[in-house]
Amino acid sequence: MxxxxxxxxxxxxxxxxxxxxxxxxxxxxxxxxxxxxxxxxxxxxxxxxxxxxxxxxxxxxxxxxxxxxxxxxxxxxxxxxxxxxxxxxxxxxxxxxxxxxxxxxxxxxxxxxxxxxxxxxxxxxxxxxxxDARFDGEPGGVDFVPPARTEQYLLVGDETAAPAIAVMLEQLPADARGVAVVEVASAADAAYFPKHPGFEVRAVARDGGEHGSALVPAVEAAAGELAPEGTPQTVTEINLDTDLLWEVPRTAKGGAALEQTSLYTWLAGESNAVKTLRRHLVGERGIDKRTVAFMGYWRLGRAEN
Structure with missing residues (x-):
């Protein structure tokens, strides 16, 4: 219409x-x-x-x-x-x-x-x-919804998520703390990211390797530093051929699922790498799944439409 x-x-x-x-x-x-x-x-x-x-x-x-x-x-x-x-x-x-x-x-x-x-x-x-700014309501399309009191952040993605992570680094308050891990095509792309006084930005270069080859180990290392091992949680595996790899903890009103957390993880990028990292963070390291937002932005070998 x-x-x-x-x-x-x-x-x-x-x-x-x-x-x-x-x-x-x-x-x-x-x-x-x-x-x-x-x-x-x-x-x-x-x-x-x-x-x-x-x-x-x-x-x-x-x-x-x-x-x-x-x-x-x-x-x-x-x-x-x-x-x-x-x-x-x-x-x-x-x-x-x-x-x-x-x-x-x-x-x-x-x-x-x-x-x-x-x-x-x-x-x-x-x-x-x-x-549309004239719409009287929540338009949607924003998936960074950390709890109001978040002690540390782990921002993760490949180059397709880099612009979103760059915005977060600019918009998070100066007293926010955390690590951003981003896989980029080459070391020269590390210059893309703005600085934040409370964040360490780790731009890891793929340098011709497979997508996720640099990201996965770098995120596993960062998670080990930021989150002590907890009780592994059950992870329902997602079939990338039939299901959407996208889950953002929210309440019905659109806010964060928890009021407070020691670590909030935002994870986006190539679906296979995101799936692997979700399994590690929640299923192996035991990070509370209510504090992990994960989004398969794209899938290797498959166009968006």
């Missing part, structure tokens, strides 16, 4: 690229602008958004005004369905009607987002799906 006047939690913004900036060899920042972005909601943290890419047979902007974006997108014929990719907002400037999104550079990538990013330039037009 198309009805532009209807205010929904998320809406489409018809954005245009105004700036492209290389931050490190593996990260590129794209600045989007449109007058409608004055209404872009910005709850911060790991706010998810989606970018839709037009193709010669699929005009993404036909979805403008949709009040059921996924249903309308899904009903399009295959050749008219624009590709979708999920990202995290990096900076939002509603007073300038601008949004920055940091994207991972995949040289020689064959996916629609990778191909577009190789030649992205001012003037490019995309469709951005994000929260």
């Amino acid at each position: 198309l009805a532009e006047a209807t205010i929904t939690p998320f809406k489409f913004f018809p954005v245009r690229v105004t700036k492209v900036q290389d931050l490190t060899p593996g990260f590129r920042r794209v600045t989007f602008h449109d007058p409608s972005l004055e209404h872009f909601g910005d709850p911060g943290w790991d706010q998810r958004i989606k970018l839709l890419f037009s193709t010669p047979t699929a005009d993404a902007r036909k979805l403008l005004g949709s009040t059921d974006w996924f249903g309308d997108w899904r009903e399009l014929p295959d050749e008219e369905r624009p590709p979708i990719r999920t990202y995290t907002t990096r900076y939002v400037r509603p007073e300038l009607a601008e949004v920055d999104v940091d994207l991972v550079v995949h040289p020689g990538g064959t996916g629609p987002a990778s191909r577009w990013l190789e030649t992205a330039a001012p003037g490019d037009e995309l469709l951005l799906l994000g929260p």
Whole structure:
């Protein structure tokens, strides 16, 4: 259903690229602008958004005004369905009607987002799906929900989770304490992360190895430092072929599942690595599963849509 006047939690913004900036060899920042972005909601943290890419047979902007974006997108014929990719907002400037999104550079990538990013330039037009600030309620899309009193944080991810972790490092208060462990393609990408007075950022380079090969041992080491071994908990294994690897401890009202914890873990990235680390943290080390948020952002060998 198309009805532009209807205010929904998320809406489409018809954005245009105004700036492209290389931050490190593996990260590129794209600045989007449109007058409608004055209404872009910005709850911060790991706010998810989606970018839709037009193709010669699929005009993404036909979805403008949709009040059921996924249903309308899904009903399009295959050749008219624009590709979708999920990202995290990096900076939002509603007073300038601008949004920055940091994207991972995949040289020689064959996916629609990778191909577009190789030649992205001012003037490019995309469709951005994000929260509408005029919506009277909780729009969703934020999964960083630690207890109000958290003594330490363990932030974990690969390069796809790096923008979200960067936002957390900037938005957590100065007295927060913890470790961020992020797997990146090369050591040069470590420069991407902002500094936080209470965090040690451990950017481990994959250097051509398999995804997760550097992340898993680094997280196991960090967990051993931050959390003494507890009683191993039962972990229900998730079938990555049929089920979504995504669990965020919450109450029905959207808050954290506990009021206080000694350690809160936020874990996101390639699904197989996330699954392995979840098993280690909860099933082997015995960390309370109510303090572990885990999200399979993507799966090796499988496109998002």
